[in-house]
Amino acid sequence: MNKIQLLSPAGSFDIAEAAFQYGADAIYVGVGQYNLRAHSPNFLPQDLPELMNLAKNHGKLVYVAVNIMPDQNQFSKMEQMFASIAENKAIPDAFIISDPGVLLLCKKYFPETALHLSTQTGTFNDYAIRFWKNQGVKRIIFPRELSLKQISELCSLKIVETEVFIHGAMCMSISGRCLMGAYIAQRHPNLGDCNQPCRFKYRISPSETNCKKNGEWFDVEECENESYILNSRDLCTLDILPEIINSGVNSLKIEGRNKSIHYVASVVKTYRAAIDSCLKNPSQYKVLQEWKTCLDRVEHRPYTTGFFCGELLLQEVFTSKASSNARIVGVVKAFLDGLPVIDVKNSFSANEMLEVLPVQSSLSSYKIELSQITDLNGNTINIAPSNRLIKACCKSNLRPGDMLRKVI
Ligand code: SF4
Structure with missing residues (x-):
């Protein structure tokens, strides 16, 4: 290869x-x-x-x-x-x-x-x-x-x-050959400005004037709990x-x-x-x-797998909303007094069960509990606030670059 x-x-x-x-x-x-x-x-x-x-x-x-x-x-x-x-x-x-x-x-x-x-x-x-x-x-x-x-x-x-x-x-269209953003919001995909209307939810419903006869045009509306008909x-x-x-x-x-x-x-x-x-x-x-x-x-x-295998199964009409089952809480930046210093991205509490995404390629993700967390002066805190550096006590071998996340 x-x-x-x-x-x-x-x-x-x-x-x-x-x-x-x-x-x-x-x-x-x-x-x-x-x-x-x-x-x-x-x-x-x-x-x-x-x-x-x-x-x-x-x-x-x-x-x-x-x-x-x-x-x-x-x-x-x-x-x-x-x-x-x-x-x-x-x-x-x-x-x-x-x-x-x-x-x-x-x-x-x-x-x-x-x-x-x-x-x-x-x-x-x-x-x-x-x-x-x-x-x-x-x-x-x-x-x-x-x-x-x-x-x-x-x-x-x-x-x-x-x-x-x-x-x-x-994209649900051939990349760049789409003017939906330009048409709906004057935001042009070929200028890097697409507002991604293909990701919106839409509903097709008969309008009052058009519902009497078969074959009439239906209005397409965006509203809550409706379909992602264009969303790849x-x-x-x-x-x-x-x-x-x-x-x-x-x-x-x-x-x-x-x-x-x-x-x-x-x-x-x-x-x-x-x-x-x-x-x-x-x-x-x-x-x-x-x-x-x-x-x-x-x-x-x-x-x-997109177009690679020619399956063309690109749209999932009812469940195409983006979702994830974890949220990052911090990144290990360095070590101070032998303890990991964590750059907190989203707040978390001491003793919460977290998952480590190890930077070392040979290591798989593993669970961790930070029994004690302190500010950089060593004062114990119960909640690690977002956008702050904290120190953590833990038994595992964290490394700079490791990420901590909360599985939801
Ligand atoms: S509207 Fe959707 S399909 Fe069209 S260019 Fe933007 S992201 Fe791509």
Whole structure:
């Protein structure tokens, strides 16, 4: 089996660090507003030196998404951003682009930097791949709508590096070819501004004037307890990971630049373990229950293998609301006087039963009780308040980076 990259999203320094610690080979981030998660907590151009340094210390890579399709006004602002990145001299390992104009801009400011073509562009055939190769693209990120067979065929041509999404949210439309957000709320998907109306609940009901005759149009309304008729399930590919790796792709990508640190750590840890197991002994690969449990702990819609197997079972009309069965309560930051210092994300009480998501890849999740918690001055407290650092007494061997969560 070929060497393969696990690529994680990261919306902040903390998440980038967690992604590296939990096993990602590379991260992709947004810088400024010119990417398809314009409302995520993106990085600023001046953050790049520190981010690149962090990656270098971990021996990992950073890709910067600049994959909107800008109008003329946005284009000149993008140019200013590129100039500012070039000035800081902290150049990412690749830019993820989708617009040909942005491709030219990248070449102008960063002629040596790799270009990856966003899934947003929709590259479905070998002529399109050759076209983009001729423009200097090093890697194509395939659309989620390709089947495994199609991916294998395209990869076997070895024209450029290839990447596929293996986990996370999916659009009910072909990515980017959807104007629902623009139509309903003037928020455009190709500018990273979609308000995701496909995730809303809807109801189809006969209107007073139209209910008399069969075949009349029905109104579609959003209201409580009604159907998620447009809401795609989330992608999960643990069951078909060996086939995906065998297809010859170079990079496996996790969706979710606006996802939490707990989400990123859990999903990266799970796929790191699954990929390693697959590469070690493909014929013995088996999806472990603990991997499935870990992916159930994070917020998700019902899972699907998407278009890979051609099943097209993408909508779960009545149960597509995202849910999770755990909530992160803290991250171990360091040790003080021999005790773990925990950065509390959500408040919890002393003696509550918690679960540890260990940063060490060989360790599985385990239960823990923090018998005594104190503030940093050593004063005992009963409740650990959110957004504070606390110290905890516990018998187990916590490590910096370990996450604590409450199973609900
Ligand atoms: S409305 Fe839904 S399907 Fe359309 S672009 Fe937004 S997230 Fe994708």
